[in-house]
Amino acid sequence: MSEQAKIDEPVKVITTPETVEMNVAVGEGMRRLPVYLLLDTSGSMAGAPIQALRLGVEQFKKEVDGDPFAKESVYMGVITFGGEAQFVTKGLISFEDFMRDFRPDSLSADGQTPLGQALWLLVESLDKDVKSSVKGGEKGDWKPLVFILTDGEPTDEWREPRQTILDRQNKKVINVITVGCGPRINQQNLKDIAIGPTFNMNMYVVSESGTIKPLKIVDTLKAMPLVPGGSIIISSFL
Numbered sequence: 639m640s641e642q643a644k645i646d647e648p649v650k651v652i653t654t655p656e657t658v659e660m661n662v663a664v665g666e667g668m669r670r671l672p673v674y675l676l677l678d679t680s681g682s683m684a685g686a687p688i689q690a691l692r693l694g695v696e697q698f699k700k701e702v703d704g705d706p707f708a709k710e711s712v713y714m715g716v717i718t719f720g721g722e723a724q725f726v727t728k729g730l731i732s733f734e735d736f737m738r739d740f741r742p743d744s745l746s747a748d749g750q751t752p753l754g755q756a757l758w759l760l761v762e763s764l765d766k767d768v769k770s771s772v773k774g775g776e777k778g779d780w781k782p783l784v785f786i787l788t789d790g791e792p793t794d795e796w797r798e799p800r801q802t803i804l805d806r807q808n809k810k811v812i813n814v815i816t817v818g819c820g821p822r823i824n825q826q827n828l829k830d831i832a833i834g835p836t837f838n839m840n841m842y843v844v845s846e847s848g849t850i851k852p853l854k855i856v857d858t859l860k861a862m863p864l865v866p867g868g869s870i871i872i873s874s875f876l
Contacts, residue, residue, distance in 0.1 A: 671711045671780040672730055672768055674760055678788035678819070679720030680751035687820025688747045691787045694817060694839050695742040702733060709733055711780075715763055716740060719756035721749025730767045753792035753831070757799035760784065768809045781812040786831060787839075788816065790824035796831065804833055 675698075677691060702708045714736040716726040726740070764782065771778035803811060813834030818825070828836045 668711050669777055669780055670713045670730070670769065671708070672713050672715065672782035674715040674717065674763070674782060674784045676753075676756050676760065676784065676786040676788075677716065677718045677745065678751060678753070678786075679718045679745050679747055679749075680791075680793070681720070681748050682751060682789055682791050683720070683820065684747040685820075687789050688745060690819040690839060692742040692745060694787055694819065695740075699737060699742075703737060713779075714740075715760075715767065717756045717759050718745065719752050720747060721752075723752050723755035723759050725759050725763070729763065750793040751788070751791055752794045753786070753788070754794040754796035754799055757796055757803065761799060761802055764803075764806070764809045764811070770809060781810055784811050784814040786814065786816045787819050788828070788831075789820045789822065790816070790818060790827035790831070792827070792831075800831065800833070 675695065677695070679688070679691075683691065702712055710733075712733040713730040714727060714733060715730050716736070718724050718726055727736070731739075768782060769778040800814075803814065811833070814832055815834050816828045816832040816836040818828050818836070818838035823838060825836075
């Protein structure tokens with residue numbers, strides 16, 4: 639881990655989420671909401687970090703499964719990066735298929751942290767798998783949401799693909815949200831990698847009754863102007 643890694647520091651978020659126009663006509667059919675999970679499965683994630691990551695994915699599945707609109711509209715892409723980057727779902731799959739086929743408890747931690755490779759796989763999928771709107775015709779997919787669950791210690795060159803994603807003119811993402819996992823997180827890298835909000839999912843507070851509850855690092859995420867069902871997806875990591 640980097641000597642500059644900081645332990646569970648509060649995250650200051652300076653971001654202006656993009657407002658997405660919600661204009662879905664009855665009879666148009668359900669528009670897809672692509673959601674990408676980029677999961678750090680490198681050696682530095684062994685122990686508490688990979689446990690936090692698994693917990694985050696399980697909570698995500700539970701929250702989306704409980705929201706009828708999100709459950710129908712969300713399409714998933716899962717990319718792991720540990721040793722080498724792998725597109726686990728090989729494209730976008732329905733949330734139903736994701737629930738059935740993807741098991742977070744199968745994730746293990748090993749190898750280097752090729753975040754840059756993972757971001758290039760994301761770029762390829764945005765070009766290939768996300769549907770564009772047809773002028774005067776069918777509307778395409780909602781702008782994708784991207785979550786990167788990591789301890790913030792990439793080992794390859796990631797700034798170029800991040801800039802490529804930021805500069806896209808077509809098939810843009812709405813946010814790249816970084817989620818810090820584990821007791822030791824490089825908060826500066828977490829903020830530098832993100833295109834939008836960043837927060838930690840491993841921070842807890844103990845109430846007066848002794849109940850342990852997640853600490854809401856960024857409560858405003860729940861009110862972000864997203865597509866229908868988008869807020870439940872983001873709040874699932876809080």
